[in-house]
Amino acid sequence: MDEEPKMHMIATEEAFATPEYLEALRNLGSTSTSDVVRYAAYFLTKDPAATGLCDVETRLASMDANGVDMHLMSLTSPGVQLFDADLGTHLAQQTNDRLAELIRQYPTRLAGLAAIAPQDPTRAADEITRAMTELGMHGIIINSHTNGEYLDERKFDPILEAAQRNKAPVYIHPTFPSDDMFKPYSVYGVSGAIWGFAAETGLHAVRMVFGGVFDRFPDLQIVLGHMGESLPYWLFRFDNIYDMMMSQGQVPAGMIKLERKPSEYVKSNIHITTSGMFSDDVLKFAIDAVGAERIMFAIDYPFESSKAGSDWIRAAPIAAEQKEMILSTNAQRLFKIKP
Template identity: 25%
Template sequence: MPVIDVHAHILPSLYLEAMRRAGLCDRAGNPVGDGFPFPTWSLDDTLRIMDRYAIRASVLSITAPGAQFERGADAVALTRALNDAMAEIVRAYPQRFAALGVLPLSNIDASLQEIERTLDQLKFDGVGLFSNADGAYLGDKRFAPLFEELDRRRAVVFVHPAQPPSFERFSIGLPSPILEYPFDSTRMLASLLYSGALARYTNIKLIVPHGGGTVPYLAARIARSASAVFQTGPRTPPDEAMQLLRSVYYDLTAMSEVGNLALLREFVPADRLLVGYDYPFRPESTIASQRSALDGFEGFTDEQKAIIRSGNALRLFPRLAQ
């Protein structure tokens, strides 16, 4: 059955060249982001894979590190160029693609301007953020103006994990996407919960990839801590905290094991789950196994599988239903 993939990336040449100029590459000049070698990408390959695996539409975003390796005007210019590249693809294939605008998160004023440009002028379908920026997590008060504006707009917000601060001290020699991306998504959600942002900005439709990282496994522990005596932010009763964690949308990127799906089924209802394949960072060979895992999972009814494959995404991205 056709699916809508909410987790798809583009790697335009302008992005790769900017990374090379910043020294984010190996000795051969191949771009490396957060310690992970970037794969090759082309729009033609994306369309071929979409057709082969019955992907009705893909929601495009920019993976980490985004423009966070740039500073000042260079960061603003790179984010604008990346958004223009996504807009060009959506204009050429409006029924096949949606887009999530990337922001220069180190510059709040410029980020607010780019929210306006991408959502109002470029007609993007939402915004993409990263789990942390300059070592600050999204619950930090510096990001409040962004969340206030996104909440006012009732925006879809996709939060991709990023390399955590001081990662080199505990990397154990692995690139951060291998172990730390799931944990950084968990830190991000805990930051939003403990700061009160998750309860305050309820109009935002938040998507967390990779099955929420470790959140489904640690949810009860995270929720109990929301009312602990050491909590410096607003205290939230555990039951309310758990409901807030369950109000978020989670994509199924890398959820190709029965145990992953069973844990998610127990944690959130089917109407909070979305399909994500993370191409090209997860290779084409992983799409079939992830798809088979959902198709064969007996914990969801056929109706629930249908809303996971596309129904939930069409509610979040109604333009794709037109």
Template identity: 30%
Template sequence: MTGPELKVTGPVIDVHHHVVPGFYRAVLESAGLLRPIPGVAYPDWSPATSLAMMDGLGIDAAVVSITEPGVHFADADLARRLARQLNEYLAGLVADAPTRFGAFAVLPLPDVDAALDELAYALDVLRLDGIGLLTNYRGEYLGDPAFEPVLAELDRRQVPTFLHPARPPGRDQPAFDLPASVYEFPFDTTRTIANLLYAGALDRYPGLRLIVAHAGGAVPFLAGRLADAAVISPAVAHRLPADPVGALQRLYFDTALSANPYSLPSLHALADPDRVVFGTDFPFMPAEHAGQSWTRLCRFHAGTPHLLDRIAGGNAGALFPRLLPRAVAHQPVVSR
């Protein structure tokens, strides 16, 4: 890329960065799921491709995760074994490049008992940096009472938890020949947050450090409408949180696929400035797109460079202090 540098004064940490290990691709292929998101091919990936992208854009560290379909497409036994294999792979990736990579562990939900065992192993033995969740597991959303033990443990540990969308369970709605990730992903994120909000989970578990992908889907735009649910339908008044907007403001939001002049104003109208973090969605979105997103983010914050510093890495550094020492001189170089 060419053009003048736009600098930040601190580190740059990408919290929405995926990995696709070769053995995981093979399992997906054997299950007929090499395109688990219809219309979207799983990209070729290796640690070297991530590091090259990060070096090219001046990203100091990335906290990596597995995306849709996770492991819940498999039977319970395979899901447990695959989650363990993925988490041990992630631990090895971090061990090989501890200043460049952090990782969110995979849980074999909706098997809650197995998920709690894997959560403890991933955090206490493998020392991974956080937990990755999907918005729904076989049609069960995170506000379902079945998931309470997992939410309670995440709240107790106050561990960073990355919430990534999955395809909604229904398959009968029209798709318009568009990939679900174009619009169903943010819709499913919105479903999950609405579910958590009106299940009371965001109030019951104030220690949740939930990072919501893609600027929270439609949540920032719909925050006022979500808060007015009891006016729309008095039957839900008994479920209304004491401060619904305040509960939403305790969430963290990443900028992946959302660093644009349409999404950012709504995001910043809702989100606490300390709770917006940088994300690229690499390799599902190519390095070129990440550079363009960075440019748009810089343009939007041209008058608020202190806020840009916080989004670029300061806020993520508070969540992942282990990744802060690599505050090196190279900075993102982007085109205006």
């Protein structure tokens, strides 16, 4: 029996860091009074998996061992958003320059998403333009909230305008819940990948939908990892409760009239990836909910097993054309990665 031909495999949520960023994070964690900052700094600098963030040779060896052709790399959470605006902006620029250099060395194996510091929306918008036009990046990484603030707030419109103008997809990656949200998540290990990451990042995306972001920026494309941070599961509920409130006059303070159903924005302005969610049942549900054309393969290197993720997607019980879209062609289209 002939073997199935190998499909090109692009992994789209693959973390990296620079030594300078990790050192800045250690210093911040040692002096901050914020439980969230200290916890995030401890997690990243003590996690054994973090040793793979800076080592490109280890990364390439893992890719080769597991048949992964390309990593779309992005600065690991919590990113530069914990720092003051000047240091955050400097670290973002430095990180983007370093990532661009790695991509030039390995142009067929590595691609990148640029970090920005939303603490200063104007400079962040400028960095989006620089990253997309001068550095050849393929989009933007934002590690969810910035000091408890979210992209639906009008102060961040310069960032969204620059992303839309430069056709830069914005990957909203999880971080720990904000100080205002953190306390109930601080026990049993649920503040991170078990639940807190999805709850916080899903909240971010929901705020963008119901805040009318995609009416203001209709061409903006957002990417959510971990099979959409639960949003695909809630599409009926979004529409049903929103319609009920609007039709019955039970409109909560701040709710606005959207131009379309909430679910339609998820299906037209949001893509999702498989990072850390290597489940046949969840994949099949996501395909039914949002369509295979809006799903991309991701591993979450180095925090998840590259072997587990790669073996799973190759064996996933879905149609070959759907698998090809998820493995490569969706990423090539959205992030403008050359085949």
